[in-house]
Amino acid sequence: MINWGKILVYMLILVVSAFIILPILFTIVGSFSAYWGTSMFSKGWTLKWYQDVFRYYGDTILFTFIISLLTVLINIILGTMTAYRFSQSSSRWMKLAEEVLTLPLGIPGVATALALIQTHAMFREDGYLILIGHIIVTFPLMFRTVLGTLRTKNFKLLDEGAASLGAGPFYRFFRVILPSIRSAVLSGAMLVFLLSLGEFNMTFFLYTPLRVTLPVGLYEAYASLRIEIGSAYTVIFLIIAIPLMFLLHKLNQTSALTRNGGS
Amino acid sequence: MRTSRTVAFLLPITIIFGYFFLYPLVVLILTSLRGADGALTLNNYTLMLMDPYYFRAVINSLLLALAATLVSLVLSGVLAFFLARNEFFGKTAYFTLLTFPMSFPGVVVGFMIIILFGATGIVPMLMQWLTGERMLNIAYTILGIFLAYLYFEIPRCILALYGAVKEFDRTLEDAARSIGATPWQAIRYVVLPTLFPIFLATGALAFSTSMSAFGTAFTLANQFEILPILMYNEYTLSFKIEAACAIAVVIGLICVAMNTLNRFILEKKGR
Numbered sequence: 009m010i011n012w013g014k015i016l017v018y019m020l021i022l023v024v025s026a027f028i029i030l031p032i033l034f035t036i037v038g039s040f041s042a043y044w045g046t047s048m049f050s051k052g053w054t055l056k057w058y059q060d061v062f063r064y065y066g067d068t069i070l071f072t073f074i075i076s077l078l079t080v081l082i083n084i085i086l087g088t089m090t091a092y093r094f095s096q097s098s099s100r101w102m103k104l105a106e107e108v109l110t111l112p113l114g115i116p117g118v119a120t121a122l123a124l125i126q127t128h129a130m131f132r133e134d135g136y137l138i139l140i141g142h143i144i145v146t147f148p149l150m151f152r153t154v155l156g157t158l159r160t161k162n163f164k165l166l167d168e169g170a171a172s173l174g175a176g177p178f179y180r181f182f183r184v185i186l187p188s189i190r191s192a193v194l195s196g197a198m199l200v201f202l203l204s205l206g207e208f209n210m211t212f213f214l215y216t217p218l219r220v221t222l223p224v225g226l227y228e229a230y231a232s233l234r235i236e237i238g239s240a241y242t243v244i245f246l247i248i249a250i251p252l253m254f255l256l257h258k259l260n261q262t263s264a265l266t267r268n269g270g271s
Numbered sequence: 272m273r274t275s276r277t278v279a280f281l282l283p284i285t286i287i288f289g290y291f292f293l294y295p296l297v298v299l300i301l302t303s304l305r306g307a308d309g310a311l312t313l314n315n316y317t318l319m320l321m322d323p324y325y326f327r328a329v330i331n332s333l334l335l336a337l338a339a340t341l342v343s344l345v346l347s348g349v350l351a352f353f354l355a356r357n358e359f360f361g362k363t364a365y366f367t368l369l370t371f372p373m374s375f376p377g378v379v380v381g382f383m384i385i386i387l388f389g390a391t392g393i394v395p396m397l398m399q400w401l402t403g404e405r406m407l408n409i410a411y412t413i414l415g416i417f418l419a420y421l422y423f424e425i426p427r428c429i430l431a432l433y434g435a436v437k438e439f440d441r442t443l444e445d446a447a448r449s450i451g452a453t454p455w456q457a458i459r460y461v462v463l464p465t466l467f468p469i470f471l472a473t474g475a476l477a478f479s480t481s482m483s484a485f486g487t488a489f490t491l492a493n494q495f496e497i498l499p500i501l502m503y504n505e506y507t508l509s510f511k512i513e514a515a516c517a518i519a520v521v522i523g524l525i526c527v528a529m530n531t532l533n534r535f536i537l538e539k540k541g542r
Contacts, residue, residue, distance in 0.1 A: 021353050024346050027418075028425060029368050031383040034393055044391055076399065086284055093280040109284070112292065115528035116483030118499045122506060123295035126302065126516075144292050172507075181280070206376040208486040209499075210423035213506075223376040223486070230382050230490055236393060242379055249374050257367050266431050266476060267530070271377040271423040271484040 024172040036246070039239035048176030057240035063227075067242060068225035075135065075221060076204040080197045086143070087188070087196060092181055094151075095158035096167070096177055106155075110148040113267050116211030120145060125213050135219035137210055143205045149203060150196035157192035158185075195261045202252050202265070206245070209271075303516035313519035325514075328496040332522075336481035339420035340474050346421070347428030348470070352458075354429070355436040366433075370426045372420060377423070377486025383408045384419045384491060411491055419487045424477045431476065435469040472536040479529035484523055498522050 038044050040084070042051040064070075077095035090109070090125060113119060131137040155207055157163075163185065170184045178252060186193075201264045215224050230238045306312035319325045354366060372380065375435065387393050388410040398406040408414045439462060447457040463470075485499035498518055506515035 017349060020346065020349055023348060024425065024436050025365075025369065027387070027420065030393060032368070032371070033388040034386050035383070038386070046512050086287070089280045090284045090356060093278070108293070109276075109288065111527070114479070114527045115296075115523050116485075116499065116519075116526050118483065118485050118502060119299070120292075120295075120524040122502065122515060124291070126512070127295040128291065140291050142499035143287070147288075177280075179324060202374050206379070208376040208378050209483070212486070212489075213503075223378055226376070226382070227378045227486070230378065230385070231301045235385070235389070238382060239386075242382060245376075245379065245539055250371070253374050254367055257363070257370075262370060262373065263430055263434070265373045266427045271375075271380055271420075271480060271487050 031219050031245070035239045035242050038175065038236060041236060041245045042049075044235050044239075055078055057234075057236045058244075059069040061241045061244060064237075065220075065222075065229065066234075068220045068222050069244065071135065071219055072205060074200050075139055075142060077216070079204040080140055080200050081141055082185050083150040083200050084193055084197060086248040087147060087155050088193060090179070091151050091154040091158055092185055094155055095163060107153055112145045113148045115146060117207070121213035123268060124210075132194055132214060132216055135215070138212045138219070138221065141214055145207065145210060146200040146203045151194035153199065153202045153261070153264065154189060154192050157189050164187070171268040191259075198252050198256055199261060202249060202256070204249060220262050226246050232258060299516050300520055302513055303520045305513050307513070314354050315513050318514065319517065319521065324496075325501070325518075328394065328498050328501040329521075330499040331403070331496050332334070332482060334519050335417060335420060336478050339417060339424055339481045340477040343421055343424035344426045344479055346473050347432055347473075349424075350429050351436045352431035355433055355439075370430045372426045373430070375423065377484055377488075378490045380419050380487045381490025383422055384415050388415055388418065394407045409531065415491055416495060417501055419491060420481050420484065423484070423487060428473050428477055431473040432466075432469060435466055439466065448464060468536050468540055472533045475529040475533040477534075479533075480528040482525050482529075 040053045040055070042054045042056070045051075095105060117247065121141065123133070124137060128137055128140070131140060166184060167180055168189070170180045176183065206223055209222070211221050211224055212227070215221065220228075226238070226241055228244065229241050253262070256265075302312055303315055304313070307316055319329055328478075350369070354369075355360070372383070375383075378508055385392060388395065388407060390408055390410075391407075392408070392410060395405045395408045398404065410417075442456045443461050443465070447461045448454070452460070483499065484497075485503070488495055488497055489503070499522065500514045502518040502522070505511045505518065
């Protein structure tokens with residue numbers, strides 16, 4: 009007897025997997041193909057598209073790195089400081105403040121962007137507004153990751169122990185707390201970097217033509233250039249993102265990304 | 272006494288969030304309540320229900336988000352079950368690949384649909400090879416946008432459901448099987464009702480992601496009428512700032528409500 013139900017389920021799994029994975033593979037293969045056609049390599053393979061990407065969009069890659077790294081750096085400082093203070097008390101006001109600080113995760117990027125552009129358009133030049141926006145929307149990821157760790161382990165005891173030995177708040181923060189939450193900070197940093205690297209919805213409102221990030225550059229390339237160049241440019245994004253995503257999987261931290269509404 | 276000294280730790284974030292987040296949000300809400308003459312009004316909101324042009328975008332957004340959420344939940348549910356209940360070589364790599372698109376910006380999701388269903392995409396080329404005719408060239412239609420929504424929803428839903436399915440207490444299912452239930456009956460009457468809250472929570476998150484999606488649809492059809500694109504066009508092309516702000520507030524409220532629902536369900540379950 010043939011089990012049609014089972015066959016149907018396996019077909020479904022196959023189709024969905026192909027739907028998700030095949031375009032990624034084709035993007036990688038197509039980026040090396042001299043001509044994207046029915047037979048991918050009928051005209052041989054080439055690195056020309058990558059040269060084109062670096063010539064036209066090299067500065068977007070550099071600019072994105074600067075924005076993402078600065079965002080990570082600033083949020084490491086802001087996130088750990090804030091989480092440290094929040095881990096010390098659990099009053100009703102602090103609960104409310106915690107909700108406010110996680111709000112940027114829930115509010116759509118386009119709405120945050122429209123709000124920012126109205127009040128802070130003067131920071132738009134040189135890309136400062138992009139940096140500010142990225143810091144705001146990625147802050148909750150760092151904050152929650154670090155706060156989660158501080159709450160699960162017995163940090164309060166550690167902190168109070170150090171305090172009873174006469175350590176001041178800054179000494180305790182830098183010498184006692186920070187070294188022991190290194191892995192949480194690292195996970196948070198990777199999440200922040202990944203989110204900042206791929207941020208488009210908000211950045212598209214905030215950028216100026218002189219300072220373009222990688223995703224905005226991708227949009228331009230898709231709209232105006234050959235599919236091969238679009239593929240090569242996408243592969244550069246993938247090369248940066250894949251190792252981070254893989255590490256986050258290993259650390260079981262990817263679930264934080266399901267909250268990211270940045271599509 | 273001791274903790275009061277560390278209040279200084281909250282000073283930087285208070286200034287940054289206050290000036291760069293809360294203050295802009297308040298201005299956004301106030302602008303959405305402003306009429307053309309500067310007076311306080313709810314016109315920008317009633318317009319979204321009365322004006323057919325705006326109303327169409329509201330309906331499009333809601334229907335698209337609802338359809339994408341329901342279909343993704345079904346498909347991801349099947350995959351989550353498969354992944355949670357089978358061990359095979361290369362599972363980690365397969366799982367990583369399936370959930371990897373979570374990190375894609377919307378524009379890349381749009382591009383993936385162009386690779387699949389564009390003029391020289393995989394599926395039309397395959398159809399040409401099979402039938403001699405280039406078919407299913409649907410990337411730039413509403414069907415393409417719907418598929419793009421599925422593309423970013425499915426990885427998120429798989430990940431959200433996977434953990435719950437894996438943790439599910441199988442003794443319940445085994446008990447149902449031992450009294451004669453078929454595997455399908457056990458899933459239908461025992462597993463799914465227990466997992467219903469997780470599906471609901473995941474669906475709320477997926478709905479919120481779909482409602483706020485901008486880059487994905489914008490890459491495929493930048494004139495297509497959904498709320499985020501309408502908001503962009505009202506702001507940059509028509510200079511109707513008040514209307515754009517009202518749209519932003521509406522999308523924002525829907526998304527915050529959905530996120531709150533998601534967390535409420537998960538926290539209630541965790542207790």
